Amino acid sequence: MATKGKPPKPEELSKISYTPPSKGWMDTPVEFKPGMYCHGTRAKYLEAVGMPFPRDWSASEADWKLPDNWKEIVLQGIKERLQKFRTFHVFMDICVRCGACADKCHFFLGGGDPKNMPVLRAELLRSVYRKYFTTSGKILGKAAGARELTEDVLKELWYYYFQCTECRRCSLFCPYGIDQAEITIIGRELLNLLGLNIDWIMGPVANSYRTGNHLGLEPHTIKANIDFMIDDIETITGIKVDTTYNRKGAEILFIGPSGDLFGVPGNYVTMGELMLFHEIGLDYTWSTMACEGGNFGFFTSMEVAKKLYYKIYSEAKRLGVKWILGGECGHQWRLMNQFADTWWGPPDFLEEPVSPITGTKFENAKGSKIVHITEFTADLIKHGKLKFDKSRNDHLKITFHDSCNTARAMGIFEEPRYIINSVCNHFYEMPESTIREKTFCCGSGSGLNAGENIELRMRGGFPRANAVKYVRDTFGVNMLANICAIDRAALPTLMDYWNPGMDVCGVHELVGNALVMKGEIERTLDLRTEPLPGKGGTE
Amino acid sequence: MGILFSFAVVVAIVLLVFAGVSGAGLNYLFAVIIPYIALLIFIVGMVYRVVNWGRSAVPFKVPTTGGQQTSLPWIAANKLDNPSTSYGVIGRMLLEVLLFRSLFRNTKAELHSGSRLIYGSEKLLWLAALAFHYCFLVILIRHLRFFVVPVPAPIEFLEFMDSFFQVGAPLVYITNFLIIIALLYLLYRRIGMPQIKYISLPSDYFPLFLILAIAISGILMRYFDKVDVVGVKQIAMGLVSFRPTIPDGIGVIFYIHFALVCTLFAYFPFSKLVHMGGVFLSPTRNLANNNRMIRHVNPWDYPIKSRSYEDYENEFRDKMKKAGIPVEKE
Ligand code: HEM
Ligand code: SF4
Ligand code: SF4
Numbered sequence: 001m002a003t004k005g006k007p008p009k010p011e012e013l014s015k016i017s018y019t020p021p022s023k024g025w026m027d028t029p030v031e032f033k034p035g036m037y038c039h040g041t042r043a044k045y046l047e048a049v050g051m052p053f054p055r056d057w058s059a060s061e062a063d064w065k066l067p068d069n070w071k072e073i074v075l076q077g078i079k080e081r082l083q084k085f086r087t088f089h090v091f092m093d094i095c096v097r098c099g100a101c102a103d104k105c106h107f108f109l110g111g112g113d114p115k116n117m118p119v120l121r122a123e124l125l126r127s128v129y130r131k132y133f134t135t136s137g138k139i140l141g142k143a144a145g146a147r148e149l150t151e152d153v154l155k156e157l158w159y160y161y162f163q164c165t166e167c168r169r170c171s172l173f174c175p176y177g178i179d180q181a182e183i184t185i186i187g188r189e190l191l192n193l194l195g196l197n198i199d200w201i202m203g204p205v206a207n208s209y210r211t212g213n214h215l216g217l218e219p220h221t222i223k224a225n226i227d228f229m230i231d232d233i234e235t236i237t238g239i240k241v242d243t244t245y246n247r248k249g250a251e252i253l254f255i256g257p258s259g260d261l262f263g264v265p266g267n268y269v270t271m272g273e274l275m276l277f278h279e280i281g282l283d284y285t286w287s288t289m290a291c292e293g294g295n296f297g298f299f300t301s302m303e304v305a306k307k308l309y310y311k312i313y314s315e316a317k318r319l320g321v322k323w324i325l326g327g328e329c330g331h332q333w334r335l336m337n338q339f340a341d342t343w344w345g346p347p348d349f350l351e352e353p354v355s356p357i358t359g360t361k362f363e364n365a366k367g368s369k370i371v372h373i374t375e376f377t378a379d380l381i382k383h384g385k386l387k388f389d390k391s392r393n394d395h396l397k398i399t400f401h402d403s404c405n406t407a408r409a410m411g412i413f414e415e416p417r418y419i420i421n422s423v424c425n426h427f428y429e430m431p432e433s434t435i436r437e438k439t440f441c442c443g444s445g446s447g448l449n450a451g452e453n454i455e456l457r458m459r460g461g462f463p464r465a466n467a468v469k470y471v472r473d474t475f476g477v478n479m480l481a482n483i484c485a486i487d488r489a490a491l492p493t494l495m496d497y498w499n500p501g502m503d504v505c506g507v508h509e510l511v512g513n514a515l516v517m518k519g520e521i522e523r524t525l526d527l528r529t530e531p532l533p534g535k536g537g538t539e
Numbered sequence: 540m541g542i543l544f545s546f547a548v549v550v551a552i553v554l555l556v557f558a559g560v561s562g563a564g565l566n567y568l569f570a571v572i573i574p575y576i577a578l579l580i581f582i583v584g585m586v587y588r589v590v591n592w593g594r595s596a597v598p599f600k601v602p603t604t605g606g607q608q609t610s611l612p613w614i615a616a617n618k619l620d621n622p623s624t625s626y627g628v629i630g631r632m633l634l635e636v637l638l639f640r641s642l643f644r645n646t647k648a649e650l651h652s653g654s655r656l657i658y659g660s661e662k663l664l665w666l667a668a669l670a671f672h673y674c675f676l677v678i679l680i681r682h683l684r685f686f687v688v689p690v691p692a693p694i695e696f697l698e699f700m701d702s703f704f705q706v707g708a709p710l711v712y713i714t715n716f717l718i719i720i721a722l723l724y725l726l727y728r729r730i731g732m733p734q735i736k737y738i739s740l741p742s743d744y745f746p747l748f749l750i751l752a753i754a755i756s757g758i759l760m761r762y763f764d765k766v767d768v769v770g771v772k773q774i775a776m777g778l779v780s781f782r783p784t785i786p787d788g789i790g791v792i793f794y795i796h797f798a799l800v801c802t803l804f805a806y807f808p809f810s811k812l813v814h815m816g817g818v819f820l821s822p823t824r825n826l827a828n829n830n831r832m833i834r835h836v837n838p839w840d841y842p843i844k845s846r847s848y849e850d851y852e853n854e855f856r857d858k859m860k861k862a863g864i865p866v867e868k869e
Contacts, residue, residue: 014654020737084839086595087822093588094817097743099728099735100641100664103648109656119738136742136809143544145740171603175635175642175668176814177823179603209846210854219855220862245864288864289851302598303843310845318848338601341834364610364623368831375610382613409601411608411621411828418614433646433658437605437620463648466656 007035007455010498013110014462018103020114026127026147030115030156032060035455037159038198038448040064045202046195049209049304053195059158064151070194071149075132077190082133087182092129094176095122101170101178106441107163110462115160118170118180124157125187158196161187163456165445166299167404172437184446189301197300201447204296208308212289213258214296219245219288225261226286229271232529238521241278243286246319250285251356253316256327256373258292259485265505266488268527269328272512276377279517280357280385284325290315293332294485298339299447306343309335313344316369323353323369325376328506330403330484331445333372337410341368358383374415374483374507381422387516392523393424395533396479398510399471400427401464401491402439403484411437416483416507423514428475434467444490457490458497465498472499480504542730545744549752549799556798560791569794570774571783577801584808589816600835603823605641623829632825636818639669667724674718675750677701678757681712685775715758722751742810749803756796766790 007013021028043054057065067073082089097119103109107116114120123145130137130146137146147153164184171179191197204214211218217225223245234240244250256273260266277284290311297304316324326336341347350369353362360379362371380386400420406412413436420427434440443460471477480491480502488504495502512527526532559565606617618627619634634640647661681698684690702710726747729739760766770786771793777784807813819825827833852859852866859866 014650016650018648018650019733025737082595084596084598086592086597086820087601089595090592090817090820090822093592094811094814094821096811096814097735097738097740098642098664098668099732099738100645102734102738104646109648114734114737117734117738123738134809143541143741145742168603171823172605173641173644173646175639176818177603177635177641177821179601179823182601182823212851218858219864220858223862223864246859247865288855288859289848307843307845310843311848314848336831337828338830339599341830342599342837342840346834360611362610363832364608364829365831367834370831372610378614379611382611408603408605411604411606411617412610413607414614415610431658438644463656466654470655 007458007497010458013455013458016110016112016462018108018112025115025120025123026142029152030159032155032159033455034060036163036453037456038162038200038450038453041195041197041199041202045199045206046197048206049307051195051197051300051304052193055195057195059155064155064196066151066154066194070154073193074149074154074190077193078129078133081186081189085182085186087179088186090176091122091178091183092126092133095119095126095178096175097123098175100173100175101180104170104173105180106165106167106169106443106463107456107460110443110459111456115156116163118164118174118178121160121164121180122178122183124153124160125183128153157187158191161191162198162448163460165404165441165443165448165460167441167445168408169404169438169441172408185298185302188299192301192304198447198450200450201296201299204447205300205304205308208292208296212287212311213261213292214294215258215262217258217261217291222261222286222288222291225267226270226274229267229274232527233271233275235529236523236525236527237275237517239275239278239517239519241274243274243277244284245286245288247285248319249321250319251283251322252285252325253290253319253321253323254284254286254325254327255290255293255312255332257294257329257332257485259294259329259489260327260506261291263489264528265492265503265509266485268509268512269488269506271527272506272508272510272515273327273373275512275515275517276386276508279515280380283356285319285321287311287315287319293326293329293336295331295335296447298331298335305335305339309340309343312336312340313347313350316347317349322351323365323371324350325373326370327373328483328485328508330405330486332485333412334405334409336368336370336372340370355379357385372410372412372415374412374419377508377511378415378418381419388423388514389516389523390423390425390514392513392526392532392535393510394426396424396510397426397428397475397477398424398479398481399430399468399477400435401430401442401468401480401482401487402436403482403487404439404441404445406483407437407439412483413437416481419507420481420510423510428471428477430467430471434463440464440467442484442487442490442494444494445486449486449490454493458494461490461494462498464491465494468495468502469499472502478503481507481510483507541739541741542744544741545748548745549748552799552802553752553795556795557791560794566785566794567783569798570785571778573798573801574778577805581804581807585813585816588808588813589820592817592820596838597822597826598837598839600826600828600830601822602826602828604828608828622827623832624827628825628827632819635824639665641824642668663724664728667721670717671721671725674714674721677714678712678718678754681714685772686779688776709761711762715754715761718754719751719758722747722754726751746803746806746810746812749799749806753796753799753803756792756799760790760792760796764790764792766793
C-alpha cells in the first residue's frame with residue numbers, strides 16, 4: 001500500500017544539531033519534508049466507521065479539501081474538549097516553558113527540529129488556544145504567545161501531531177506532569193473532526209471494526225495461522241499442542257496483539273504462549289473476534305477507541321469465561337490498564353482473576369479482570385511450576401526494551417526482567433537513562449509505523465538504537481527483547497538501519513525456547529526452527 | 540524582542556510610579572487603591588482559574604507511571620513514583636510540590652562525536668528553581684510581620700534562621716541574595732541557552748524581570764536607600780484594618796517596590812504563574828495507578844454503537860463453519 005521511501009544513510013542522518021535557528025518558531029512556516037509524514041487517509045476507511053468528511057486528499061497538495069466551516073469546527077472542538085478533559089485544560093494553562101521536556105523527545109533527539117520539542121509541540125496548539133480562549137491572548141495577541149488559526153497552522157498541527165508517538169516521556173520529566181501524549185490525542189481528535197487522519201491508522205481501524213483485528217485477518221485465517229505455528233511446535237518439540245477458538249465455558253480468554261498471529265518475529269511469541277499454555281494445561285480459548293488487544297482507534301479519537309474495544313468484554317461475556325489474559329503488546333496495555341474498564345466496565349459477569357495453577361489471586365486486576373501475561377508467567381515461575389533449560393538461550397545475549405506504554409502508563413518493569421533472567425543466562429541492561437520509566441520509544445508507535453515516513457521513524461528510533469548499539473559494542477548483545485507487537489514490527493527495520501545484525505524477539509519466545517515440556521524430544525531447533533548451537537544441531 | 544519588551548514594561552512601571560508619587564503626589568492611588576484592586580484581582584482570578592479547571596471533567600485515570608507497578612506480592616512496588624493508593628498519591632504530590640521531584644530527574648542530552656547520545660545529569664535547573672521558590676516563600680512569610688502586631692514568634696524565628704542566627708539590626712537575610720542569584724540563573728537560561736531562548740515568550744521574561752525588580756528594590760530599601768519602617772508598617776496595618784492611612788516621608792522607593800508587587804499579584808491569574816494552582820490538579824500526577832483494581836467512571840460517557848458479534852458472525856459464518864470454529868447460529 002504505502003510507497004517505501006528511502007532514508008538517507010545512517011552517517012548522514014546522525015548529523016544532528018540541537019541548536020535552533022535564529023528565526024522564531026511562529027515566523028517559520030511548516031515545511032512538509034518527504035519521508036517525514038504519512039499519507040492522508042482514504043475516504044473508504046473513514047466511511048467504514050462513520051467518521052466525518054470522508055474524501056481522498058493528499059497532504060503534499062495545497063488544497064486539503066477542507067469543509068468551509070473548518071475553523072469553526074476546530075474551535076468548537078477545542079471548546080468542548082477543554083470541558084471534557086481536565087488534562088487538556090490544565091496543560092493548556094500551566095506550562096512555564098522551563099524546557100525540562102525539550103531534549104526528552106526521541107523525535108527531537110533524532111532530528112533536531114525544534115518543533116519536536118514537546119514544549120513547542122504543545123505551543124503549536126496552545127498558541128491557538130490563547131488566541132481564542134484567554135483574555136491575555138485576545139488582547140495582546142503575539143506578545144502573549146497567541147496566534148490566529150489559519151490553514152497553515154492547521155497543516156503544521158497535522159505535521160507535528162503525526163510526529164509524536166504519544167510515548168509520554170516528556171510527561172515524566174515535566175514538573176507538572178504535562179503530558180504531550182494527552183495533548184496529541186486531543187489534537188488528533190480535532191484533526192479527525194475534519195477527516196484528517198493518516199492512512200496507516202485509518203486502515204487498521206477499518207479492519208479492526210470489521211474483523212476484530214488491524215490486519216484484517218478473518219476467523220479462518222487466524223486459525224490457519226495458528227495451525228501453522230502448531231505444526232512448527234511439533235517439529236521442534238515433538239509435541240502436538242492443542243488450542244480452541246470461541247469455546248464457551250473456557251476459564252480464560254486470551255487476547256494478544258494480532259501482530260503476533262502474522263509474521264515474524266511476533267509469531268514466535270504466540271508459539272511460546274501456545275507451548276506454555278499446553279504445558280500447564282491451561283483452560284483457555286481464543287476469540288476470533290476479540291483477537292486484537294491493540295487499538296488504532298486510540299490514535300484517532302476516544303470515541304473510535306472505545307468503539308473498537310467493545311469486543312473485549314462482550315466476547316468475554318458471550319463465551320462465559322472467568323477472566324481475561326492479555327498478551328505481549330504495548331498500547332494494548334495502555335488501554336487494558338487505564339481505559340478498558342472505564343469504557344465498557346464494570347465487568348461484573350467475570351470473576352476476580354486467580355491463577356488456576358498457583359492459586360495466586362491477581363489483586364491488582366480484581367476490578368478489570370485483565371491480567372498481563374508477564375504477571376501470569378512470572379507468578380508461575382516464582383512458584384516453581386515451570387522447568388527451564390536456560391542453556392537453550394545461551395547463544396543469545398539479551399537486552400530488554402521497555403515499551404513506552406507498558407513503562408509509563410503501567411509500570412511493568414520487574415515481571416518481564418524476572419522472566420528473562422529465569423530463562424536466559426546472558427542479560428544486559430541498556431544505560432539507565434534509556435530504560436524503565438525513562439525508556440525511549442521505538443520511533444514508530446501510535447500508528448506511525450508506515451513506509452512513506454521511514455526517515456521520521458529512523459530518526460525517532462535513533463535514541464533507542466543508540467542505546468542498543470552501546471550494549472552491542474560493550475557486551476556483545478545480539479537480541480533485543482520486548483513485550484510489544486509494534487516493537488516487533490518496528491524494531492527489526494530500525495536495527496537493520498542503525499545496528500545491522502541485531503535481532504528482535506518477544507519475551508515468550510525466550511520462554512518457549514527454554515521451557516522443558518513433558519514428553520518433548522531432545523531440542524535441536526529453536527522456535528525459529530533454526531539449529532540450536534551446541535544442542536546437536538549444526539552450529 | 541521578547542526580552543527587551545518585557546524589560547521595558549518593568550522599567551515603564553517603575554518610571555510611572557516614580558513620576559506618579561514624586562511628581563503628581565499620587566501616593567494614595569499607589570499605596571491604597573491599586574493594592575486593593577490588585578489583591579482583588581488576584582483572589583478572584585485565582586479562584587476563578589482553579590474552579591474553572593475543577594469544572595473540567597476527568598474522564599480517564601491516566602497517571603504517568605514513574606516506577607514499578609503494584610502487582611505480585613513479591614515484587615517491590617515503587618509506591619511514590621507509581622502510587623496505587625491515595626496515600627501514595629499524597630506522597631507523590633508532596634514530593635512534586637515541595638521538592639520538584641520530576642524536575643529532579645532532569646538530564647541533558649548530548650551527541651558525542653556525532654554518534655553517541657549521552658544523558659548527563661542536569662540538576663542546576665532543579666536547584667535554581669527550588670532556591671527561587673523557597674526564597675520567595677520565606678520572603679513572603681517574613682513580610683507578614685508588617686501586617687500583624689505583635690510579630691508572631693514563628694516569623695521571628697524564621698527571620699532569625701534566615702539571617703544566619705545574626706542578632707542586631709539590620710539583619711542581612713540569606714534569601715534576599717539567594718533569590719537574586721537564582722533569578723539571574725533562570726534568566727541566563729532564557730537568554731544564554733539557545734533551546735530555552737527559542738521556546739521563551741515575552742510572558743516568560745516578564746515575571747523574571749518583575750520579581751527581580753521587586754527583589755532589587757526591596758534590597759535597596761533595606762540596606763541602602765532606607766525607608767521609614769514604622770511608616771510602612773502603618774500603611775500595612777491601615778490596609779488590613781480597612782482604615783488606610785498614609786504617613787508622610789516614606790521614600791518613593793517603597794512605592795515602587797509596592798507597586799511592582801501589586802503588578803505581580805494582578806498579573807498572576809492571567810499568566811503562567813497559575814501553575815501554582817494547576818500543579819495540584821494535574822491528572823497525570825494526582826491519580827493512582829489502580830485502574831485495574833478500582834473502576835474509574837467517565838462522567839460524560841455516552842452510549843456508542845459498535846459492531847455486534849451477531850454482525851460479525853453473519854459476515855463470517857460460512858468461513859467459520861468450514862474452519863471448524865464454533866458459531867452461535869448454524
Ligand atoms: C505550589 C507552588 C509552586 C510550585 C510547586 C511551583 C513549581 C515550579 C516549578 C517546578 C517551576 C519550573 C522550574 C523553573 O522554571 O524555574 C516553576 C517555575 C516558575 N515559578 Fe513556580 N511554583 C509554585 C509557586 C510559584 C509562585 C507563588 C510564584 C510566584 C512568583 C512562582 C513563580 C515561578 C516562576 C516565575 C517560574 C519560571 C522561572 C523561569 O522562568 O525559569 N511559582 N515553578
Ligand atoms: S517540562 Fe513541562 S512546564 Fe517545562 S516546558 Fe515542558 S511542558 Fe512546559
Ligand atoms: S509524547 Fe513522546 S513523542 Fe510525543 S512529544 Fe512527548 S516525548 Fe515526544
